Amino acid sequence: MNLGQQTLFLISGIGAVNAIAAGTYLLFSWKKKGGLPAIFLGLLLLAFGIRVAKSVFLFFNPQLCRLYLQIGLSACFFIGPALYHFFCATFSNITRMPASWKWSWGLQLAAVVVTGIIFPYRATPDIWNQYLVWIIYGQWALYVAATMVLVAIHRQRLHWGTGPGRFLLVLFASSVLVFTAYMLSLLRVAPGFYIISPLSFSVLFYVTLAFSRHRFAVTSVAKAEKKKIGDPDAQRWLQQLERVMGEQQLYKDPALSLATLAARINISAHQLSQLLNDNLGKSFATYTNEYRVREACRLIATNDRLTFEAIGYEVGYNSKSTFYAAFKKVTDTTPALYKESSVVGRR
Known part of the structure; x- marks a missing residue:
């Protein structure tokens, strides 16, 4: 390669290498970097990086091993799902992966593996080039369209003036x-679009990174812009909260935390805190404490065999x-005085 080709190779490849590194890093540190959205951002960067790296090496080496x-x-097949689920998890503050998402990813992964085994590229290049590539890009297009709809629905929450808002807008x-660019290359609109795609990705990768306030950190839009929870959501979550606290007596667990309780009703700790404070x-x-003390009052009034200390442990206190x-x-009274008043009241 001459100097111009070497420069082109370096610029177009550096973004892919860094995206693979960043994606891998996010997948191994997702708990510290934003939870579930960080997993999908890591998958998105990893899939994009592998896809772009393949494009770069193929452009400069047409005899590239067909396994690559x-x-x-195959990596291209996961770009769309990762993009869509990243925005879903971010907009909705989803902390635990829904079962439907697990099934979706599992089935798509199985489809890629089984197809790759039955129709390896080295043995069936025509099938890949004439059929499978269109399925892959068609699926990618559907997920991009779905993400567009999602962004349009939540467009009022994407403010250019906020760090998370800028990051999400630029990423999208x-x-x-x-x-x-890849679609134009596939449609053979212009031959140069094939190398323009990796070049664009390298530039856009660093532009997107520049608009993130923290390196590879995923910040929820809902955290940047506190909005009152809508009445339908609030009522539904309060009903779920009453069920797990009242019927399942979750308050009796001494280790119960805000995050644990939020996970039981499938919302974030931030949303639960806002729900309790605002509603x-x-x-x-x-x-x-109100749930625990209410149960303690019932036990004090109806059970003479338990000591106050035993009642405290029974309702969830560890001392x-x-x-x-x-x-x-x-x-506003003590357990002993409450017991006396309850005995007097029964006479």
């Missing part, structure tokens, strides 16, 4: 531009002093 061609096209625009006017500690302090704060 199959790996590159970059993904659409790279997809468009009930209570903190998580106050809300939990006598904590139970007494919470009981006094909620009822």
Whole structure:
């Protein structure tokens, strides 16, 4: 390669290498970098990086091993799902992967593996070039369209003035531009679009990174812009909350935390905290203590065999002093005085 070709190779390849590195890093540190959205961003970068790397090497080496061609096209099959689920998880603050998503990814992964085994690229290049490539790009196009609809629905939450908003807007625009360049190359609109795609990705990768306030960190739009939870969602979540706390008596678990309770009703800890504060006017500690003290009052009034300390442990407190302090704060009296008043009331 001459100097111009070497420069072109370096520029177009550096973005792919860094995207693979960034994607791998996110997949191994997703808990620290934003939870579930970080997993899908990592998958998106990894799939894009592998696809772009294949394009670069094929452009400068047309005799590239066909196994690499199959790996590159297979990775392309996961770009669309990763993009769509990243935006879904970010907009909705989803902390645990829904079962439907697991099934979707499992089936698509199985389809790629089985197809690759039955129709390896080295033995059936015509099938890949004439049929499978169109299926891959068609699936990618459907997911891009679905993501467009998702972004349109939540467009009011994507403010250019906020760091997360800018990051999401630039990431979405970059993904659409790279997809468009690859589609134009596939449709043979212009031969140069095949190398333009990797070049565009390299530039857009660093532009997107520049608009992220923290390196590879995924920040939820909902955290950047606090909005009151809509009444339909609030009522539904409150009903779910009442079920797990009242019927399942989740409050009896001494290790119960805001994050654990939020996961049980499939919302984020941030949303649960906002729900309790905005709709009930209570903190998580106050809300939990009221359930525990209410049950303690019932036991004090109906069970003479249990000591106050045993009742405290029964309703979820791990120390006598904590139970007494919470009981006094909620009822403005002590367990002993409450018992006396309940005995008098029964006479």
